[in-house]
Every structure is written in structure tokens, then in C-alpha cells.
Amino acid sequence: MLEVTVGTVRPRARTRAILAIGLTVAIVPAAWGQQALGSRMVKGRPITEFLSAGGLAAALGKHVGSVPPGSDAIDLTGPASPTASTNGFVNDPCLDPGPLVPFPFNFFDVVQSETELAVWNGAPGGREFKPIVAGYNDSKGFTTNTQGLSGFAYNLRSGQKDKWIDGGGLPPRFPDTGPPPPGGLAFDQFFGDPSLVVNQRTGEFFYGSIYVSPQGYSTISVSRGVFKNAKPQGAESVSNTRCEGRSNLFGVPLNPPAGNQRIIWDKPVEAVRPPFLGPDNADFPDKPFLAIDQKTGTLYVTYTRFAADGPTPLEVVVSFDGGHTWTPPRTIVPNLNDTLNQAAMAVVTPTGRVIATWWSRVFDLNDPTFPIKRAQIQAAYSDNQGLTWSDVIRVAAAEPQGEPPGYNRERPLILNAPFIAVDRGKDDGNDTAAEKKRAGFGNVYIVYTRGTTPLPAIAFDKAADIFVVRSTNDGRSWGQPVRINDDGTQTIHVFPNVQVNKDGKVFVSWIDRRRDPVNNIFNDTFAAASTDLGQTFGPNLRVTDVPGTSWFTRADAAPNFGDYNSSDLIDYDEFAVIWADGRFLPPGRTKVLHRGTKATPDALFTRTPGL
Numbered sequence: 001m002l003e004v005t006v007g008t009v010r011p012r013a014r015t016r017a018i019l020a021i022g023l024t025v026a027i028v029p030a031a032w033g034q035q036a037l038g039s040r041m042v043k044g045r046p047i048t049e050f051l052s053a054g055g056l057a058a059a060l061g062k063h064v065g066s067v068p069p070g071s072d073a074i075d076l077t078g079p080a081s082p083t084a085s086t087n088g089f090v091n092d093p094c095l096d097p098g099p100l101v102p103f104p105f106n107f108f109d110v111v112q113s114e115t116e117l118a119v120w121n122g123a124p125g126g127r128e129f130k131p132i133v134a135g136y137n138d139s140k141g142f143t144t145n146t147q148g149l150s151g152f153a154y155n156l157r158s159g160q161k162d163k164w165i166d167g168g169g170l171p172p173r174f175p176d177t178g179p180p181p182p183g184g185l186a187f188d189q190f191f192g193d194p195s196l197v198v199n200q201r202t203g204e205f206f207y208g209s210i211y212v213s214p215q216g217y218s219t220i221s222v223s224r225g226v227f228k229n230a231k232p233q234g235a236e237s238v239s240n241t242r243c244e245g246r247s248n249l250f251g252v253p254l255n256p257p258a259g260n261q262r263i264i265w266d267k268p269v270e271a272v273r274p275p276f277l278g279p280d281n282a283d284f285p286d287k288p289f290l291a292i293d294q295k296t297g298t299l300y301v302t303y304t305r306f307a308a309d310g311p312t313p314l315e316v317v318v319s320f321d322g323g324h325t326w327t328p329p330r331t332i333v334p335n336l337n338d339t340l341n342q343a344a345m346a347v348v349t350p351t352g353r354v355i356a357t358w359w360s361r362v363f364d365l366n367d368p369t370f371p372i373k374r375a376q377i378q379a380a381y382s383d384n385q386g387l388t389w390s391d392v393i394r395v396a397a398a399e400p401q402g403e404p405p406g407y408n409r410e411r412p413l414i415l416n417a418p419f420i421a422v423d424r425g426k427d428d429g430n431d432t433a434a435e436k437k438r439a440g441f442g443n444v445y446i447v448y449t450r451g452t453t454p455l456p457a458i459a460f461d462k463a464a465d466i467f468v469v470r471s472t473n474d475g476r477s478w479g480q481p482v483r484i485n486d487d488g489t490q491t492i493h494v495f496p497n498v499q500v501n502k503d504g505k506v507f508v509s510w511i512d513r514r515r516d517p518v519n520n521i522f523n524d525t526f527a528a529a530s531t532d533l534g535q536t537f538g539p540n541l542r543v544t545d546v547p548g549t550s551w552f553t554r555a556d557a558a559p560n561f562g563d564y565n566s567s568d569l570i571d572y573d574e575f576a577v578i579w580a581d582g583r584f585l586p587p588g589r590t591k592v593l594h595r596g597t598k599a600t601p602d603a604l605f606t607r608t609p610g611l
Contacts, residue, residue: 045370054192089602114194114565128158133196137149139556152207170223206222207223215281219272220303222271222326223266224269226264269325271317287344291346291354298319313333314342332356351474357420359448374455375398398416400461409559420444421498438503438504446468450481466508468537491516506529510565512542515548526543553598565577581604584600
């Protein structure tokens with residue numbers, strides 16, 4: 001066997017992998033506080049069954065698994081949706097290892113997934129000049145200490161293809177490029193789970209991420225960024241396919257034009273700090289989601305706390321000064337011994353009410369295997385900026401689904417992260433009289449995945465549907481679920497997200513395997529729209545403009561395709577979608593699943609002007 005040390009050694013931790021051709025790699029977790037994070041138990045199960053993509057990266061480090069046999073030569077050709085514009089790469093795929101890099105190193109630094117998006121619609125200029133910032137988990141952070149796993153890209157032309165600039169990763173406070181900073185502090189690092197919002201009035205972008213502080217404890221950071229005429233903070237490269245068929249261009253950046261504006265990030269601010277991280281600062285806040293009130297600029301971060309001694313309360317922290325300082329944690333739902341509440345996301349309604357939603361799983365503690373006996377989408381609301389919260393409200397049943405083929409986390413279930421959106425017209429901080437009079441203004445929508453088989457057999461079910469529920473009374477109650485996918489196949493439908501435009505039209509996108517009903521392997525991104533306030537949806541339209549892509553890709557992160565994808569609106573109107581797929585192959589290779597020849601997970605973007 002070949003022993004390879006992965007990545008640069010940090011003062012506080014060392015991540016090592018034992019690599020063997022054709023075998024799964026064994027990962028030695030990094031030490032975390034007084035206890036290895038990966039060895040903790042939660043609700044009777046290993047914490048690794050519940051951690052987010054960023055949490056797993058923090059617990060286990062780089063992951064290179066075995067590659068299952070098979071072929072993706074199935075013919076999925078055919079026209080894309082007539083509404084689909086040309087898909088564009090968000091990250092630069094030419095910076096991934098090319099065909100001449102030997103195994104296992106051709107698996108390293110290849111993953112960009114778990115995509116997020118924020119559009120500055122308040123920027124001066126026309127519809128085609130709206131700056132966009134994208135975030136994603138970027139596995140390059142495993143092997144360089146000048147950035148972490150929180151990757152980003154930006155686009156000054158409303159997402160136009162070949163105008164995306166891969167910015168690398170968020171700049172840490174102390175990049176590991178030399179001796180420790182004064183005071184003997186260690187180096188800090190980002191661990192992904194991106195969440196992005198923008199203040200439409202000021203143009204300030206905020207990027208939330210799992211973060212390890214210079215002192216070595218785990219927390220959530222928020223980085224503030226603004227567009228400036230300034231030098232790059234790190235290496236930049238234009239995101240395009242210039243290296244397709246040209247091996248010599250792999251790994252060679254394409255510098256953007258001189259004089260461009262670019263997003264410039266401040267140093268990260270810790271949203272949860274000691275003494276609010278438990279004894280020995282060993283608690284682990286996971287799956288952060290940012291929300292912003294455009295009227296006031298108030299920021300909210302929701303998350304699940306994995307306490308070192310087992311509890312898992314759902315919490316929120318709040319910033320009233322643009323992310324510079326944060327309140328102590330406020331409890332949305334306290335710890336429940338038999339329940340895990342996870343993937344909380346919040347919005348602020350026109351009344352100022354904060355509504356949070358999440359996926360809740362209840363376990364049977366009387367059974368030694370701790371099976372799930374109930375799974376729901378739940379919600380609660382706060383009328384005092386997150387200080388206190390209502391009782392928990394049941395929104396809908398949400399049976400789990402098994403992990404899709406090709407998803408490399410290797411645990412029974414995929415995380416069901418619900419997305420929430422509110423109809424606030426333009427949502428530019430100014431609710432006009434006309435907006436307030438329009439039907440649907442103030443409605444709240446939640447989308448989620450629901451497995452097709454009742455509990456408990458669902459643990460290994462590989463099929464699910466996409467649903468939306470609506471509240472017309474500020475989150476006090478919720479209507480009946482409406483199914484959005486119209487195919488009727490027993491295949492995977494995952495990672496839904498939702499937006500409401502200035503006219504009240506509701507948009508949803510998701511990953512869909514309907515065009516491969518026999519194998520349930522090949523993915524497309526689909527979208528649908530509702531013009532009657534979410535009561536019905538029009539035909540599902542494919543927005544990917546290539547044949548279906550597989551999740552059996554080269555990868556050094558688990559999961560290889562994250563826990564969610566996202567979307568936003570161009571000019572408060574046009575639906576724009578970001579997702580990760582495996583379409584980009586090294587030159588000279590065919591779509592055959594064998595080691596060293598496969599595609600890489602990359603972030604893609606499209607607008608849907610006719611949806």
C-alpha cells in the first residue's frame with residue numbers, strides 16, 4: 001500500500017489518508033477540541049450520519065473513495081427546454097486536474113458543489129448589469145492553506161456565459177503562508193456550507209460558512225464583501241472551457257481583463273463565539289443559513305448546534321450592524337432527546353415577522369437500531385427579531401429518501417433541506433402601496449423533498465417527489481402540499497429551491513432523474529413556475545442544455561454533490577438557477593466510468609427568461 005499525506009499540515013491538526021488502488025480510502029479524522037468530532041454520537045447514531053457537507057469535511061477531511069463500475073453511455077440526447085439559455089460554468093473547470101495527472105492525484109481539488117447565489121438587483125445600471133456572487137464547496141481548500149473550502153465566483157453581467165470569474169476561496173484571517181501570526185495563534189480555515197445574501201440598498205454581500213477560528217474551535221463565520229476597483233485578493237481565472245481537448249491548458253489560469261471591478265472580502269467575523277460554544281468550546285454549529293431583512297439590514301443566521309455532550313438545539317444569531325457583531329445564540333427549538341431538527345432556513349415577511357423552517361426527524365429510542373418513526377417539515381415564527389419563538393408548527397410530512405446512486409456520502413439518507421421564500425414584491429426595502437394591494441403579497445412558500453414510501457421502509461428508497469406548501473397568514477398555518485414534478489416516475493428528485501418575483505410568480509428548480517427511469521442515475525436540472533400563487537404549476541422544463549449527467553465523478557469530498565442547490569432573481573423578475581453537475585470530461589476521454597477518466601463536479605448557471 002501507498003501512504004500519502006494529504007494537504008498541508010496545520011499546527012493544530014493533521015489529515016492523513018491511506019490510499020490503495022481500487023480500494024476505499026480510510027480517513028483519519030482530525031482532532032477536534034477534546035474529542036474527535038467524527039467519533040461523537042447523536043440520537044444514538046454516529047454524528048457523521050447527520051453532519052452537513054461542510055461538517056463532514058471538518059470531521060473527516062479529504063475523501064477519495066472507490067469508483068463503482070458501470071457506464072454512462074446511455075443515450076439521453078434530445079432537445080433541452082426551449083426556455084433554457086446556454087448554461088455557463090461558474091467555477092473554472094480548467095483548474096481541475098487534467099488527464100495527465102496520475103491516480104490518486106487526479107481526484108484531488110476537483111469538487112465544486114453545494115451551490116449558492118445572490119444577485120445585487122439594486123445596483124445602478126440596466127437589467128444586464130446586475131452583479132452576482134456565487135458560493136460553493138470547493139475541495140481545493142483541502143490542499144492549500146491560502147483558502148478554505150468556501151469557494152466563490154462573481155459575474156458583473158447578470159450571469160452571462162464566460163463572464164464568470166473564479167475567485168478561489170474566501171480569504172482567511174491568517175492564511176497559512178508563513179510563520180504563525182503574533183501571539184502564537186494558529187491558522188483559521190473555512191469549511192464550506194455556503195449561504196449568501198446581499199443588502200440591496202448598500203450592495204454588501206454576506207457569505208456564511210462553517211469556520212475554524214485561529215484558536216482552533218469550530219463556529220460559523222460571516223464574510224462581508226463589496227465590489228471595488230481593486231487588485232485580486234487571490235488567484236482569479238475566467239470560467240470557460242478553453243481547455244476542452246487541450247491538455248496543456250489544464251491547471252493554467254486565464255486572468256480576467258485588467259481594470260475589472262471585483263468582489264473584495266473583509267476578514268471573517270465569528271457569528272458564534274466563546275463562551276457560547278459549550279465546555280472547552282467543543283460544540284459544533286452546523287448547516288448555517290443566512291437571511292436578511294431588506295428594510296433594516298438586519299442579518300440572521302440559523303443553524304443546528306451539535307453539542308459535545310449530545311444535545312442538538314436549533315438556534316439563531318442576529319446582527320443589527322451589518323455583520324460586525326452578533327447577539328448570543330437564541331433558541332428556536334430546544335434539544336429534544338428523540339428528535340433532530342436540521343437545515344433551518346429563515347425569511348422576514350412584510351410585517352417584520354421572522355419565519356424559520358427545517359426538517360425534523362423523530363427516532364424510536366425504544367428500538368436499539370433507533371429507526372426514524374416520523375419525519376416532517378416544521379416551522380416557527382418570531383415577532384421580536386428572533387429573541388423568542390412561537391410553538392412549533394407542523395407544515396407537512398416529509399418522509400426521507402435514500403441516497404441517490406452516485407452520491408458518495410455512503411449513509412442511508414440524503415439531507416432534506418427545505419427552502420423558503422416570501423412574496424415581498426421587489427424586496428428592495430421599500431414596500432410600495434401597489435405591492436401591498438397585489439394578490440399574494442406576503443405569502444410564504446416552502447419547497448421540500450418527500451420520499452415515495454412510508455416510514456420505516458423509506459430508509460433505502462431511492463425515489464422522491466418535490467412539493468410546495470403555502471401560508472397566506474404570515475406563517476401561522478400552512479395549506480395542503482402541491483406536487484411540482486409532473487413526471488410520475490419512481491426516480492430521484494432532490495435539492496429544490498424557490499423564489500417569488502416582483503409580480504408574485506413562484507419559481508422552483510430541482511435535480512431530476514425522470515429521463516433515466518430504469519437506472520435512476522442520470523441527472524437534469526428542471527424548473528417550473530406558478531402564476532396562481534403556488535396553487536398549480538405549469539409544465540416542468542429542463543434547464544440543463546446537455547444530456548443527463550452522472551454523479552459517479554472524480555471527487556475528493558463527501559458528499560460529492562453537497563446538500564442543496566440554489567437560485568435567485570435577475571432584476572427582481574427573471575429566474576436564475578445554479579447547480580452542480582458532472583459534465584466536464586478530461587480531453588480524449590469518453591463517458592465510461594473507470595478510474596481517472598471521469599468528469600468532475602462543477603457549478604453551472606443559467607437564466608430562464610421564458611419560464
